[in-house]
Amino acid sequence: MSSIFSFRRLMAIIAKESIQMRRDRITFAMMLGVPLMQLVLFGFAINNDPKGLPAALVTTSQDHYTRAMVSAMENTGYYRFDHVVASAEEADRLIQSGVVSFVVTVPSDFARRVERGDHPQILIEADATDPSVASGAISTLGTVAAQALLREQSAEALAARQSTAALEVVVHQLYNPEGITQYNIVPGLLGVILQLTMVMMTSMALTRETERGTMENLLAMPASPLEIMLGKVLPFLVVGGVQVVVVLVAAKSLFGVPFVGSLWLLLISILIFVLALVLLGYAFSTLARTQMQAMQLTFFFFLPSLLLSGFMFPFRGMPGWAQTLGEIFPLTHFLRIIRAVMLKGADLQGVATPLAALLVFVAVYMLLALMRFRRTLD
Amino acid sequence: MNAIEVHGLVKRFGDKTVVDHVSMSVAEGEIAGFLGPNGSGKTTTIRVMCGLLTPDEGEGRVLGHDIRTDGQRIKREVGYMTQRFSFYEDLSIEENLTFVARLYDLDPVSAVVRDTLEDLGLFSRRRQLAGTLSGGWKQRLALAACIMHKPKLLLLDEPTAGVDPKARREFWDEIHMRASAGLTVLVSTHYMDEAERCHRIHYISYGKLLASGTVPEVIRDAALTTFVLEGGRITEAARMLQGMEGVDQVAPFGLTLHVVGQDRATLAAAIAKVAETTGVAYREGATSLEDVFIQFMGKSTDNMS
Numbered sequence: 001m002s003s004i005f006s007f008r009r010l011m012a013i014i015a016k017e018s019i020q021m022r023r024d025r026i027t028f029a030m031m032l033g034v035p036l037m038q039l040v041l042f043g044f045a046i047n048n049d050p051k052g053l054p055a056a057l058v059t060t061s062q063d064h065y066t067r068a069m070v071s072a073m074e075n076t077g078y079y080r081f082d083h084v085v086a087s088a089e090e091a092d093r094l095i096q097s098g099v100v101s102f103v104v105t106v107p108s109d110f111a112r113r114v115e116r117g118d119h120p121q122i123l124i125e126a127d128a129t130d131p132s133v134a135s136g137a138i139s140t141l142g143t144v145a146a147q148a149l150l151r152e153q154s155a156e157a158l159a160a161r162q163s164t165a166a167l168e169v170v171v172h173q174l175y176n177p178e179g180i181t182q183y184n185i186v187p188g189l190l191g192v193i194l195q196l197t198m199v200m201m202t203s204m205a206l207t208r209e210t211e212r213g214t215m216e217n218l219l220a221m222p223a224s225p226l227e228i229m230l231g232k233v234l235p236f237l238v239v240g241g242v243q244v245v246v247v248l249v250a251a252k253s254l255f256g257v258p259f260v261g262s263l264w265l266l267l268i269s270i271l272i273f274v275l276a277l278v279l280l281g282y283a284f285s286t287l288a289r290t291q292m293q294a295m296q297l298t299f300f301f302f303l304p305s306l307l308l309s310g311f312m313f314p315f316r317g318m319p320g321w322a323q324t325l326g327e328i329f330p331l332t333h334f335l336r337i338i339r340a341v342m343l344k345g346a347d348l349q350g351v352a353t354p355l356a357a358l359l360v361f362v363a364v365y366m367l368l369a370l371m372r373f374r375r376t377l378d
Numbered sequence: 379m380n381a382i383e384v385h386g387l388v389k390r391f392g393d394k395t396v397v398d399h400v401s402m403s404v405a406e407g408e409i410a411g412f413l414g415p416n417g418s419g420k421t422t423t424i425r426v427m428c429g430l431l432t433p434d435e436g437e438g439r440v441l442g443h444d445i446r447t448d449g450q451r452i453k454r455e456v457g458y459m460t461q462r463f464s465f466y467e468d469l470s471i472e473e474n475l476t477f478v479a480r481l482y483d484l485d486p487v488s489a490v491v492r493d494t495l496e497d498l499g500l501f502s503r504r505r506q507l508a509g510t511l512s513g514g515w516k517q518r519l520a521l522a523a524c525i526m527h528k529p530k531l532l533l534l535d536e537p538t539a540g541v542d543p544k545a546r547r548e549f550w551d552e553i554h555m556r557a558s559a560g561l562t563v564l565v566s567t568h569y570m571d572e573a574e575r576c577h578r579i580h581y582i583s584y585g586k587l588l589a590s591g592t593v594p595e596v597i598r599d600a601a602l603t604t605f606v607l608e609g610g611r612i613t614e615a616a617r618m619l620q621g622m623e624g625v626d627q628v629a630p631f632g633l634t635l636h637v638v639g640q641d642r643a644t645l646a647a648a649i650a651k652v653a654e655t656t657g658v659a660y661r662e663g664a665t666s667l668e669d670v671f672i673q674f675m676g677k678s679t680d681n682m683s
């Protein structure tokens with residue numbers, strides 16, 4: 001029998017942790033209830049391609065050109081003209097107070113210029129304090145407005161000729177042709193939810209023993225650091241497993257997220273990811289002295305990994321140094337895997353690099369935790 | 379072979395020397411009392427002995443194992459009962475003991491746990507959560523957990539703090555029974571009556587070991603003189619004696635007054651003078667262990683301030 005590792009001692013710790021987990025009913029309920037709540041909440045709430053945004057129309061004339069323009073813009077789905085005002089001052093007030101996101105100004109000589117073929121102009125002012133709100137709406141605008149006008153002038157033939165003469169760009173939106181945000185967000189949410197609960201729960205593993213005074217006793221008994229570590233993190237794999245099932249089933253049934261890849265590849269990747277997370281949490285608990293500190297460490301880690309992993313903002317849109325920084329978070333690699341497997345049907349070869357990165361995290365966190373573990377009370 | 383044999387142990391926390399060159403030995407089968415005021419370094423010394431703290435200086439062997447390098451073996455063969463209750467309050471008595479039994483690889487677990495529960499009279503409460511137990515029962519659970527693996531040495535850190543007299547009595551009976559079966563025990567305590575139940579005692583104060591030996595030896599080595607005063611205007615006599623040359627302690631015991639000093643001649647002179655004024659009768663009495671300890675406490679300097 002080895003003093004480094006004994007399966008029976010490991011099982012003793014796992015059994016003890018499981019009983020304690022079960023007895024702490026509120027925490028236990030939260031571990032299972034929170035993921036579902038967050039999934040439903042964020043899954044339905046987050047939208048990267050906002051539509052039906054309130055807009056104000058500034059116009060003095062009600063000619064048919066203006067009406068055609070406005071209805072064409074409304075047909076894109078991005079604009080909702082709630083306010084029709086006569087003065088620019090009033091429109092300024094609306095956009096400044098945030099009542100509307102856009103102000104569309106049609107000059108009084110608009111119709112005359114259209115008929116004369118004299119370079120008609122309309123002005124669209126967008127509230128770009130949040131760039132992502134404005135971008136989708138603006139990008140569709142140029143062609144929509146131009147074609148609406150041509151149509152109104154009964155010049156479809158001209159329009160057709162113009163478009164064939166110009167260079168035609170064909171865009172295929174792969175994997176998510178309709179650009180549905182949920183397809184991107186829901187798989188990512190699985191990673192975020194797992195990260196929050198797994199790291200936070202395990203970061204309390206040792207600090208709780210220290211604070212309750214049971215650490216001294218645990219250290220005085222023949223349990224090795226490896227046994228204590230595994231005994232404390234493995235029960236959370238089960239909790240993580242339940243969360244995974246909840247989120248994947250909801251992704252399919254509630255949000256209809258397509259799943260084109262291999263379920264087994266995804267499950268194995270999730271297992272490695274969760275293992276990395278619980279070991280990271282445990283490593284935190286060897287660094288912190290109190291549960292409060294452990295909590296702070298978790299959040300210190302949580303926010304940057306949320307923002308730099310590509311969950312909320314496009315990873316490739318960040319400057320090079322930030323992308324490099326983003327690589328140190330397991331979530332970044334996990335997002336690549338889950339999006340690749342679920343949406344793109346990637347095989348093992350396709351996700352080999354991020355998978356290898358996750359394995360490196362597992363090894364590094366494990367070593368860190370074992371090195372930091374204080375076997376004595378010094 | 380001695381169960382405990384340590385030499386020149388030093389343990390510092392920052393610039394505070396908590397254990398200052400402590401050497402002591404405890405023979406096999408002996409009940410050794412470890413005495414000293416709060417914060418004197420008893421707990422730290424015990425933790426060093428069971429491998430929970432690494433000494434800064436000094437060396438020692440516990441059950442023949444080096445305390446610096448063989449901590450894991452020591453943990454296996456020693457039962458250590460912490461000062462603060464350190465079992466899991468959200469686990470029942472039985473679950474706590476099962477956990478401990480499995481950690482020590484005891485086999486078969488359920489039989490060992492059942493025997494221990496019955497042995498210590500815990501069987502009827504085995505399903506009760508440890509957090510809901512009273513002080514006496516918690517102590518009994520802690521004792522059960524640390525003797526379950528049949529250790530050769532028990533290190534008990536203030537085991538009877540906050541325990542009622544009956545439970546204390548039962549606890550000591552249990553300890554004596556096990557010592558007569560060959561178990562060695564080192565027990566730290568504040569209580570004088572408990573000190574007198576030990577075969578030998580070790581007195582530590584501010585990290586320094588001040589006395590070791592049997593109770594009569596410690597009393598003899600302290601070389602104190604005690605006079606017992608009674609009758610007459612005894613309260614006035616007590617007031618006068620305070621601070622007089624040669625008088626170290628003045629303590630009322632019922633209707634009598636115990637006056638203790640180091641130098642017999644000056645003490646006797648002071649008492650004769652006071653007796654003359656207040657009309658009390660006096661005779662020489664036996665010095666108690668408590669007198670010796672209070673003398674120690676008064677003498678030792680505080681290295682913490």
